[in-house]
Amino acid sequence: MKQYPLPVHAMDEVDKEINFMLESGIISKSTSPYASPITVVTKKDGAIRLCLDFRKLNKITIFDAEPIPTLDELLGKMKGAKFFTKCDLTKGY
Numbered sequence: 064m065k066q067y068p069l070p071v072h073a074m075d076e077v078d079k080e081i082n083f084m085l086e087s088g089i090i091s092k093s094t095s096p097y098a099s100p101i102t103v104v105t106k107k108d109g110a111i112r113l114c115l116d117f118r119k120l121n122k123i124t125i126f127d128a129e130p131i132p133t134l135d136e137l138l139g140k141m142k143g144a145k146f147f148t149k150c151d152l153t154k155g156y
Contacts (some may be wrong), residue, residue, distance in 0.1 A: 064119055068102045077103060102142045 069077055086092040099120060102110045132140075141147075 064098065064100055064116075066098075067102050067116070069101075069103055073103045073105075073111055077101075077113065080111065080113055 081090070085092070097127060099115045099117050104114055107114055121138050
């Protein structure tokens with residue numbers, strides 16, 4: 064899919080954000096012939112958020128019919144566990 068035009072005033076911030084994500088290991092360089100375009104959303108504080116447009120990918124994705132477990136089911140599965148993982152998802156959407 065073709066990349067959307069990005070606002071000129073946001074280009075420096077887009078470059079900074081992409082470089083930050085590359086250096087942090089959040090993303091990596093790819094030579095894949097497939098890509099989803101990014102768009103820029105301005106947050107209330109004036110900062111930018113990079114968003115990927117996955118609409119074309121969503122059209123061909125086969126969704127798992129497995130229902131999401133309830134909280135009680137999840138807690139039951141964690142009984143006796145010794146190790147837990149904590150994830151910071153502040154930029155995960």
